Every structure is written in C-alpha cells, then in structure tokens.
Amino acid sequence: xxxxxxxxxxxxxxxxxxxxxxxxxxxxxxxxxxxxxxxxxxxxxxxxxxxxxxxxxxxxxxxxxxxxxxxxxxxxxxxxxxxxxxxxxxxxxxxxxxxxxxxxxxxxxxxxxxxxxxxxxxxxxxxxxxxxxxxxxxxxxxxxxxxxxxxxxxxxxxxxxxxxxxxxxxxxxxxxxxxxxxxxxxxxxxxxxxxxxxxxxxxxxxxxxxxxxxxxxxxxxxxxxxxxxxxxxxxxxxxxxxxxxxxxxxxxxxxxxxxxxxxxxxxxxxxxxxxxxxxxxxxxxxxxxxxxxxxxxxxxxxxxxxxxxxxxxxxxxxxx
Amino acid sequence: xxxxxxxxxxxxxxxxxxxxxxxxxxxxxxxxxxxxxxxxxxxxxxxxxxxxxxxxxxxxxxxxxxxxxxxxxxxxxxxxxxxxxxxxxxxxxxxxxxxxxxxxxxxxxxxxxxxxxxxxxxxxxxxxxxxxxxxxxxxxxxxxxxxxxxxxxxxxxxxxxxxxxxxxxxxxxxxxxxxxxxxxxxxxxxxxxxxxxxxxxxxxxxxxxxxxxxxxxxxxxxxxxxxxxxxxxxxxxxxxxxxxxxxxxxxxxxxxxxxxxxxxxxxxxxxxxxxxxxxxxxxxxxxxxxxxxxxxxxxxxxxxxxxxxxxxxxxxxxxxxxxxxxxxxxxxxxxxxxxxxxxxxxxxxxxxxxxxxxxxxxxxxxxxxxxxxxxxxxxxxxxxxxxxxxxxxxxxxxxxxxxxxxxxxxxxxxxxxxxxxxxxxxxxxxxxxxxxxxxxxxxxxxxxxxxxxxxxxxxxxxxxxxxxxxxxxxxxxx
Numbered sequence: 001x002x003x004x005x006x007x008x009x010x011x012x013x014x015x016x017x018x019x020x021x022x023x024x025x026x027x028x029x030x031x032x033x034x035x036x037x038x039x040x041x042x043x044x045x046x047x048x049x050x051x052x053x054x055x056x057x058x059x060x061x062x063x064x065x066x067x068x069x070x071x072x073x074x075x076x077x078x079x080x081x082x083x084x085x086x087x088x089x090x091x092x093x094x095x096x097x098x099x100x101x102x103x104x105x106x107x108x109x110x111x112x113x114x115x116x117x118x119x120x121x122x123x124x125x126x127x128x129x130x131x132x133x134x135x136x137x138x139x140x141x142x143x144x145x146x147x148x149x150x151x152x153x154x155x156x157x158x159x160x161x162x163x164x165x166x167x168x169x170x171x172x173x174x175x176x177x178x179x180x181x182x183x184x185x186x187x188x189x190x191x192x193x194x195x196x197x198x199x200x201x202x203x204x205x206x207x208x209x210x211x212x213x214x215x216x217x218x219x220x221x222x223x224x225x226x227x228x229x230x231x232x233x234x235x236x237x238x239x240x241x242x243x244x245x246x247x248x249x250x251x252x253x254x255x256x257x258x259x260x261x262x263x264x265x266x267x268x269x270x271x272x273x274x275x276x277x278x279x280x281x282x283x284x285x286x287x288x289x290x291x292x293x294x295x296x297x298x299x300x301x302x303x304x305x306x307x308x309x310x311x312x313x314x315x316x317x318x319x320x
Numbered sequence: 321x322x323x324x325x326x327x328x329x330x331x332x333x334x335x336x337x338x339x340x341x342x343x344x345x346x347x348x349x350x351x352x353x354x355x356x357x358x359x360x361x362x363x364x365x366x367x368x369x370x371x372x373x374x375x376x377x378x379x380x381x382x383x384x385x386x387x388x389x390x391x392x393x394x395x396x397x398x399x400x401x402x403x404x405x406x407x408x409x410x411x412x413x414x415x416x417x418x419x420x421x422x423x424x425x426x427x428x429x430x431x432x433x434x435x436x437x438x439x440x441x442x443x444x445x446x447x448x449x450x451x452x453x454x455x456x457x458x459x460x461x462x463x464x465x466x467x468x469x470x471x472x473x474x475x476x477x478x479x480x481x482x483x484x485x486x487x488x489x490x491x492x493x494x495x496x497x498x499x500x501x502x503x504x505x506x507x508x509x510x511x512x513x514x515x516x517x518x519x520x521x522x523x524x525x526x527x528x529x530x531x532x533x534x535x536x537x538x539x540x541x542x543x544x545x546x547x548x549x550x551x552x553x554x555x556x557x558x559x560x561x562x563x564x565x566x567x568x569x570x571x572x573x574x575x576x577x578x579x580x581x582x583x584x585x586x587x588x589x590x591x592x593x594x595x596x597x598x599x600x601x602x603x604x605x606x607x608x609x610x611x612x613x614x615x616x617x618x619x620x621x622x623x624x625x626x627x628x629x630x631x632x633x634x635x636x637x638x639x640x641x642x643x644x645x646x647x648x649x650x651x652x653x654x655x656x657x658x659x660x661x662x663x664x665x666x667x668x669x670x671x672x673x674x675x676x677x678x679x680x681x682x683x684x685x686x687x688x689x690x691x692x693x694x695x696x697x698x699x700x701x702x703x704x705x706x707x708x709x710x711x712x713x714x715x716x717x718x719x720x721x722x723x724x725x726x727x728x729x730x731x732x733x734x735x736x737x738x739x740x741x742x743x744x745x746x747x748x749x750x751x752x753x754x755x756x757x758x759x760x761x762x763x764x765x766x767x768x769x770x771x772x773x774x775x776x777x778x779x780x781x782x783x784x785x786x787x788x789x790x791x792x793x794x795x796x797x798x
Contacts, residue, residue: 049559049668050697072565096505105505107512108482121754129664131696131735133468133519134743134750135777136759137481140515144506161565187425188446190539190605216607250502252423276504287507293497297766298511304765305758 004036008056008114008122008153011035015151015310016120024312027057027088027151035151037088043067044154045128052111052128054156057088074162076103078241088152094144098195098210098239101275103160106143113139114154118306122153130158141301148313149305163194163212166238169222169231174205178229180255182207183274185228187251191221195239196275200258200268207274210239242271243280246287251277261285323383324362327407330379331365339366339413350408353395354455356659356712357741361388361402366413370488370496370528373409377526378494380407386774389522391431391463394455396660397740399466399521404774409526411462418529422447425534426485426502431462431527435469438532447534450477453736454648461530468519470736472644473601475695476569477535479736481518486531489517489524492767502531516762521738522773524766538603541569542613543631543640546598546620547591551575553624554596555671558694560619562667566612570601571695572644573670578651578689578702585650588643594626598694599644647691654689655704659715663726664735667697676725677701684718686711698735699726724749739777747779 005011014035018025023032040058047053048071055064061075062082068074078097079085091113096105103109112126125139126132142149171182179198186196186209195210209231211221225231249257254277262268265283272279290298321329332340341347341364351360362385367373380387386406393400402408415432422445429438435456439448452471453459463469465487470479477483486500500506500514517524548554554573561568574582576595583590590597598620602612617628631637651658665673674690681688681703689702703718705711723733723746733739733746747756760778763770 047666047668049562050666051562052666094506100505104478104482107505107515108478117754117758121758123758124751124755127732127750129666129697129731129735131470131474131479131664131693131698132732133470133479133736133738134732134734135739135747135755136516136524136762137468137519138516138759138762140481140512141762143512143515144509145511146509161567164565184423187423187536190536192604213608214611216611217605220605220607245505245507248503248505248507250421250424250426251504252421278503278505287509290510291498293491293495294499294513297491297497297513301511301762301765304761 001032002034002036004039006039008040008116011037011040011151011153012116012120012122015116019118019120019308019310022308025151025310026147026312027092028147037153038086040153048073050130051159052130052156053159054112054128054154055087056154057152058086061085061087061090068159069162072162073159075109075157075159077106078239080241080243087155091143091152091155092145092147093244096245096273096278097241098197098273100273100278101196102192102194107140109158110139110143110155111158112156113142113152115142115150115152117150118308118310126156128156146313148302148311150311165214165218166194166210166212166236167218167221168208168210168234168237168239169225170206170208170234171229171231172206174207176205176255176259179205179207179274182228183251183255186275189224191224196273197239198270198272198274198279200270202267208239210237245272245278245280246284247279247281249277251275253277254279324385327379327383327385328363331363331376334375335365335367335372339368350390350393350410351401353393353398353400355396355398355740355742356716357398357401357403359401359403359405361408362405364408364410366410368413370490373490373526373528374494374496376407376409377490377492381493381769381771384771386771387526388773389462389466389526391460391466392434392458394459395463395467395738395740396662397734397738397742399738399740399773399776401741403741411460414528417441420445421502422534424502426531427534428529428531429461430529431460431465433461435459435461435464442534446537448537449532450483450535451480454645461532462527465518465527465530466520466522467736467738470693470698472570472572472693475571475693476567476603481515483533483535484514484518484530485533487514487517487527488529490526490528492769492772500531521740521777523763523776524772526772540606540609541601541603541637542609543637544600544613544616544620545629545640546600546625547594547627548596548598548625549594550624551596551674552671554598555674555694557598557620557623557625558667558670560623561616564615564619566615568600568616568695569603570599571693572599573597573690573692573694574599574644574647575690577687578647578691581653582643582647582650584653586643586646588639590643599640644691651689651702651704655706657705657707659703659705659719661699661701661703661719661722662734662737663699663701663723663731665697665699665726665729665731667694669729670694670697673699673725673729677722680718680721680725684714684721686715686718697731720746741776744777744779747777
C-alpha cells in the first residue's frame with residue numbers, strides 16, 4: 001500500500017494508523033505501508049551567516065545543494081543520483097562519498113533530527129545550532145539504522161563553504177604496496193585533501209587525491225604530490241560519487257585486506273576512501289559480525305523503542 | 321547488615337581498602353564538581369581495571385544503590401555529583417594509555433587519562449587529540465566522553481563525538497560491551513551506539529576504554545588578536561568571516577571588563593582599554609595560513625578593529641593564548657565567586673544577545689562578563705557574585721533568565737557543559753513532553769533500574785522509579 005505524506009503531521013497520522021492496524025510501515029518499499037515522503041520538500045530555515053539549514057526529509061540532495069550554492073555553500077553529501085535521492089534516504093543509509101576524507105559523513109554534520117516514532121509522535125533531537133549537547137544524541141542512532149526505529153521527517157545540517165579551486169592528482173598503474181605508500185605518505189603529511197580515492201579493477205589500480213585552494217596552495221599540493229609519484233593533474237575535477245560502502249577496515253589494514261581478497265577471488269573491483277578505509281568492493285566481502293553485547297543493546301533498544309515491530313527498516317533493498 | 325554497609329565491605333574485599341573511601345570527612349571531598357551543586361556520596365571507590373568496574377556495578381546494582389561516575393571533577397553541570405547518594409566511581413586510577421596506533425590515527429585510552437597529557441604524550445608522533453576544553457590540564461577523557469566536551473579549537477575540528485570511534489562500556493547490569501572500534505565508520509545497519517553513549521552524561525553506561533581518533537598537528541598556525549572599541553564590531557567580524565568562507569580553527573571573544581582582570585593576572589599583552597578582543601587561530605599549510613591570516617586581518621579592520629596583532633612566533637602565540645587559557649582563574653580578582661554559564665546562539669545574533677544579557681544582569685543587580693567561543697556562538701556569560709553575601713540564589717535566577725534569552729534567539733541551553741543537574745529543569749525550554757519521554761525510553765533500554773547517575777539531565781517529573789538515597793543536597797533558593 002502506498003501512502004504519501006506532505007507534512008510531518010500526515011506522516012505521524014499514517015504511522016499511528018498502521019500501528020493501530022498492526023501492520024508495518026516504512027519510508028521505503030519495505031513496509032506493508034510504503035510511506036512516500038517525497039511531497040515533503042520544504043526548506044524550513046536557511047541561515048547562511050550561521051552555516052545552518054533545516055529541511056523536510058523528502059527534499060532531494062540536489063535541491064538542497066542548489067539552494068546553498070547561491071551563497072557559495074554546500075553539504076558534503078555524495079550520492080550517485082542527487083536529483084532522486086532524498087535527505088531521509090541519505091540519513092537512513094548513512095552513505096559515504098569521496099568528500100568523507102575532509103568533511104566526515106552526515107553523522108558529523110547533522111545538527112538536529114525530527115522523526116515519527118512508533119507511537120506516531122513527532123520527536124526531536126538536537127537543535128538548529130552548531131554546538132549543542134542538550135539531551136541524548138539519539139540522532140546518531142537513527143543515522144544508518146535504515147528506518148528500523150522510526151520515519152525521519154526533518155533534518156538540520158551544518159553547511160560548509162564550497163571549496164574553490166579544486167584540482168585532482170591521479171596516480172595510475174600502482175602496485176598494492178605503492179597504494180599503501182601513498183596512503184601512509186598523506187597521513188603523515190600536513191596536507192588536508194578533500195578526497196583520497198582508490199579505484200582498482202582487473203589489476204589496474206589508481207589513487208586520486210583531490211584538493212582545493214588558491215594557486216599558491218595548489219602549487220604546494222602539486223609539489224607534494226610529485227614526491228609521492230608521477231600523477232596526472234586535472235583542474236576543476238569534483239570527485240564523482242561511488243556505489244555504497246559495503247566494506248570497512250581500519251585504514252592501515254585496508255590494503256592488506258583488499259590484496260588478500262583479490263588473491264582469493266582474482267576478479268576484484270574496488271572503489272572508495274583510501275584514507276578512511278571505506279570501500280565498495282565486488283565481490284562483496286561478508287560484513288563483520290556485530291559484537292554480541294552490542295547486538296544485545298540493539299535488540300534492547302528495538303524492544304524499547306519499537307516493541308510492536310512497526311518499522312521493518314530497509315532490509316529488502318534501497319529506494320528513493 | 322544494612323545494604324550500604326554490606327556493599328562497602330564487599331567492595332573493600334574486592335578492591336582493597338586503599339581503593340575504597342568510607343570515612344565521611346574524606347567523602348566530602350567528592351561531594352562537588354566545578355559547578356554549584358553538592359551532594360555527599362555514601363561511598364567513593366577507585367577501580368583500576370574494567371573488571372573491577374564491572375564488579376562494582378554488579379554489586380551496587382544488586383544492592384539497589386546509585387552509581388555516579390567521576391573523572392577529575394571539573395564538570396560544571398553537576399554530572400559527577402551524587403545527588404541521590406550512592407557510590408561515586410572515580411576513574412583517576414585508571415589512567416593508562418593502552419595503545420597508540422599512529423598508522424590508523426588511533427589511540428586507546430583508559431577514562432582517567434588527562435586530556436592535555438594525552439596530546440603531550442602523542443607529540444613525538446606528530447599527532448594530537450583535538451578537543452581542547454579549557455580545563456584540559458585536569459579533565460579526563462572519560463569526562464570528555466560523558467559531556468561530549470568542546471573547547472576553543474572545536475570550531476574547526478569538531479567536538480569529542482567527532483573524535484571517538486569506539487568505546488568499551490560497562491552496562492547497568494555489570495556486563496561489558498565493545499562498541500565500534502578503529503574503523504572510521506560503520507556499515508549501514510550497524511547502529512552508532514558509540515555516538516549515543518558520547519554525551520550521555522554517565523546515565524547510560526560507565527566507560528572503561530575510549531578509542532580516539534588522532535589528528536595530525538598542523539604545519540603552521542597563525543594567531544591574531546584584534547582589538548575593538550565596540551563589542552558589536554567584534555560580533556560583526558565573526559559574521560563577516562563566515563560570509564567570506566573562512567573557518568578559523570578558533571575564534572574567541574573576551575570583553576574589556578574580563579580582559580582587565582586577565583591582563584592583571586597573566587600579563588599576556590591584552591589591552592587595558594578596549595571593549596572587546598577577538599583571539600583567533602588559523603591553521604593549515606604555510607601557504608594557507610599566510611593567506612588566511614591576511615584575509616582575517618583585513619576583515620577585522622573592515623569591521624572596525626582599532627588594531628590587529630599577529631603573533632610573530634610560537635612564544636608570542638603561547639602568551640596570547642595563556643591569557644585565554646588562564647582567564648577563568650583570573651576572575652577571582654573581580655568577585656569572590658563567579659558562575660560560568662554555558663549557552664549557545666546562532667553566531668549571527670551575538671551582538672543583540674550580548675546586549676540583552678547585560679540588561680538581564682542589570683535587572684538582577686549583577687555585572688556580567690563574557691569570554692566565549694564566538695566562532696560557533698557558544699557563549700560563556702560570567703555572573704560575578706558573592707556567595708557569602710547570600711547572592712547565590714539571585715545569581716542562579718539571573719542565569720536562568722540568560723538561558724531563556726539564548727533559547728529565544730534560536731539557540732540551546734548548553735553548548736558543551738552538559739545538562740546534568742544545572743540545566744535539568746530547563747530542558748522543557750527546548751524539548752517537548754514527547755521529546756523528553758523518548759529520551760527516557762532510551763535511558764530505560766540501557767539502564768532499566770535507573771541506577772546509573774539518577775535524576776540527571778531529564779526533568780524529574782518525567783522520571784519513573786525515583787531513587788532516593790541519603791543524599792545531603794546543598795542548593796539554596798531555587
């Protein structure tokens with residue numbers, strides 16, 4: 001059953017109705033009730049001078065960044081289809097893109113969250129300012145929970161000045177030890193790249209370092225890059241979004257793990273954040289097991305916050 | 321034997337008498353933190369290991385006795401104050417750095433490690449721990465995690481939760497859980513339990529180890545002091561920096577009133593005749609710092625700064641910052657007591673809010689000083705009063721009105737000090753009944769019997785199952 005909601009109150013009413021009927025509800029196509037929040041696209045506030053913005057969860061990433069571009073600002077969210085991907089979906093899946101290296105994931109710049117809980121109540125976490133420690137930070141729990149605990153209806157972000165003078169240095173034809181040498185070399189340097197991306201396919205490996213700044217700063221980066229190898233420099237190249245992360249490692253163990261996986265499977269395709277240790281890998285490695293005590297806590301939270309099992313979350317696949 | 325006496329005997333047997341305090345006079349040393357609230361605990365224990373912490377929690381839980389974790393006791397919101405009595409678990413003797421893993425930019429530390437000591441011991445590696453609360457010479461990592469501490473340089477680097485990737489915790493039943501780890505992010509479907517425990521003010525779990533993210537020391541830092549004849553010009557500078565897309569690594573404002581006391585105490589080179597100064601850091605590559613420092617100076621002058629000084633070298637940098645870092649200690653020159661407040665507003669509202677705060681102070685009969693993180697709108701108004709003249713209740717009333725001003729301006733009731741006891745009754749200013757009830761459900765999931773730091777953060781009327789101990793609560797007036 002598809003129902004669309006144009007306001008948080010409508011979403012809440014829908015959740016209450018589903019709850020009373022004892023059927024599941026989700027903002028994706030996984031619930032018995034598919035709650036379509038795309039009509040909810042309002043920008044609730046935008047304070048360029050305070051670097052803060054608040055919007056409905058149905059607003060798309062592209063629409064938000066189009067608004068912010070007018071003030072030379074942006075949110076560092078990378079998705080493959082920004083015109084189709086809503087803010088709610090980004091939060092629920094906790095995606096990570098190339099800009100993660102410099103800006104962190106959405107977890108690091110969400111200031112506040114609005115959600116419909118299992119009782120059909122609209123609840124809030126955080127606020128609208130960049131520093132705030134009032135109350136539990138439960139929005140951290142919701143980010144990446146894939147809808148298992150509620151329906152996200154609104155989000156407040158810290159925004160950033162859009163980097164000017166972007167350039168990238170691409171190192172090709174690398175062996176695994178050379179990939180690791182670049183990672184470690186950058187770690188120990190004072191450089192602060194926007195992105196450090198690894199691409200590996202069919203034995204071909206490349207690392208692309210993206211940075212930004214004035215001509216003097218870019219000149220400095222070029223000198224440092226030439227110490228790490230012989231890269232090809234491309235001006236103005238904003239890093240492209242990549243398929244979702246399905247493998248994470250401590251950064252210093254990533255290369256060894258990928259190399260071992262490649263030796264097992266011969267055919268390996270990898271794309272992702274070399275500096276962070278988060279990649280999309282095909283074939284996908286098995287996800288690490290959740291530690292038993294942590295799994296127990298997750299169960300207790302689910303039991304406390306959704307005892308009726310109203311929210312199935314997004315375990316059956318992605319949608320906008 | 322009454323439960324408390326039995327618990328004391330049990331813990332003495334398990335931890336050794338030198339790690340258990342029962343003597344009433346000794347326990348009074350642990351009845352307060354850095355704030356205005358006090359309550360004597362029934363017992364104070366000093367575990368040396370995670371297993372000891374687990375044993376303490378199991379024993380206290382079985383006896384139905386509250387458990388209050390304590391770091392260095394520098395907190396300002398009453399987080400470590402045992403307002404319902406019970407056992408204070410002091411982590412001072414769990415202060416080892418367990419692992420430093422530079423290649424992964426991680427360290428694993430026990431909660432009693434002192435914030436600044438962590439960064440100092442890391443210095444040879446070229447890395448440090450970025451969150452730098454003003455109390456960093458004394459405050460501990462466990463406390464930083466509990467309050468999600470900030471500090472001047474969190475403007476660029478973020479707060480504690482942005483620098484913690486894993487926790488080892490002891491839950492309310494004494495069981496141990498490992499959350500997160502060294503990886504920089506989790507896969508979707510793995511819940512960010514670490515993120516929820518950070519900032520939970522000791523009400524969800526006791527932290528026995530922290531996996532922190534290390535930050536590379538910058539190649540260069542530029543420190544500037546801009547001097548203004550009008551507070552509004554300093555505030556306008558903050559807005560102009562944001563509009564220009566510049567993010568200093570720190571941007572602190574101090575008003576003239578405080579500056580005179582600070583300069584008398586520290587000789588940092590601050591002016592004695594200004595209305596306000598901005599103390600700013602820019603950091604990054606040499607090339608970036610040169611450019612940013614020039615742009616910052618130009619923006620300050622355009623906003624009306626009567627002079628802008630740039631520290632010429634590291635000793636001068638340290639001297640300028642020495643004044644700020646020792647500022648709170650210098651406040652004793654102004655009055656016998658001061659109440660350091662913590663509120664947040666949108667940084668675009670600094671000038672009008674400071675005027676409103678001054679008006680509130682006048683209404684209550686107090687002079688208000690301001691030294692704060694202007695760069696992110698995190699205000700620290702200081703209410704100067706004399707407790708011996710019975711002024712504490714009036715000072716607290718003044719502070720409540722100041723927080724109302726912050727909330728009305730679109731801000732929050734606390735930027736970094738936490739809610740604790742201090743702001744517990746102010747939570748309804750920013751959260752609805754449904755919001756608070758939801759937080760209570762989260763607490764119940766972790767802490768079903770409500771024994772971990774009871775009667776903190778969430779207003780009392782929301783809490784079910786109040787725990788009453790034999791606390792002696794010291795709080796006049798309000």
